[in-house]
Amino acid sequence: MSKSEEKHQTRRRGADLEDAVLSAAWDLLKEVGYQEFTMAEVAKRANAAKPVLYRRWPEKSSLAASAIIKFGPKLDATIPDTGSLRGDLVTFFNQLIKIFDMFGAEKFRGLVTDRLKSIPIEKLFAAPNSDNMLQSAIEQILEQAEKRGEVDTSKLSPRVLQLPGVLFINEVVGQAVVTKQVIAQIIDEILIPVFTAKK
Amino acid sequence: MSKSEEKHQTRRRGADLEDAVLSAAWDLLKEVGYQEFTMAEVAKRANAAKPVLYRRWPEKSSLAASAIIKFGPKLDATIPDTGSLRGDLVTFFNQLIKIFDMFGAEKFRGLVTDRLKSIPIEKLFAAPNSDNMLQSAIEQILEQAEKRGEVDTSKLSPRVLQLPGVLFINEVVGQAVVTKQVIAQIIDEILIPVFTAKK
DNA sequence: ACATATAAGAAACTTTGGTATCTTATTTAT
């Protein structure tokens, strides 16, 4: 038996093994979606033992989230600048739903609610030890708006800055499709009034 | 053996059995909270078989919700009338958190996220076939406000009417305690601007 | 090079949600 065939003798460790697991997890997630995603199947595909997964990720939803962060579609880092707060928000949220649609929103079903069992909502859009992409995008959009005189960012509390994320998650958790109309309603009826409120 | 001792011969049915199960479920929920609440234990305490539970409730979270609706603290049906929209909202939400605190908010942990897997958020505060208590209370408060000239209810969409519920659920799902300060922030920074926005 | 620490691998196990099957008590209609 040649050395290369002796798979059972070649143990991967550290990053190598981690990458293999995440890669298998991402493949499985694409194929079957979160609900049918099982730890045993990921382990099998990665030729790893189940405890290997649990030594790194405390639970299934955590592994799935890591795989999405590593291999999933990335949020476009460029912030729109359409000339108005409303336009920027509309453009930004439409980018966001496009990403979800690209991957297939139904593939995520169950993941968000599972994640919410162990992490607060404002960490949902953040990789570990990194900041909340969504919220920082909103902050940049609001700073642009302030330059135009549309808002006064000194009046905006953390709670208000988290509101777009909360509303977006709320739509994603619900089974309905997030359409452009829904986005427009959220922006016109809720976000703009809140951001432009006078204290 | 007297007839009354022959428990194994006396089969309860329909409402009798259902009540016994809900009662056992409520007791267990009070004792151990939702996370440690198991279907097997409820069945055991109710002297019922597990399939009896699943014939009536499709899943654990549904049984727990039914027990809370039947035996849990009830929302005070009287709508506050303090003379201002802000006062009414503050009073109402403080009533709401008092109910949660009375029962012990930590007892609910996990229930909301489980419920959200099968029902939309706007049904969370509604008994089956009945309307959303929280939302109808908000509507009444807003009608009072309209009489005072504080808002124009014709401008308020369903999405806006659901916002208080969404924000409240969001706080309940997060692990933080919902304090009076949090309530005041939500009302001042979000709800009032949204309700009083001019279209 | 060798001892020691670390973590992979294998496999069995525990717990719980949820289902399926079968028997039999109770209800309901005739």
Place this chain on the structure above:
DNA sequence: ATAAATAAGATACCAAAGTTTCTTATATGT
């Protein structure tokens, strides 16, 4: 009264999350 329909009860079962235990390969420090 009796037959047929209904649903309770008992029990075994399945699937999957997560854990435990033990062996052994690899890495690391001396």
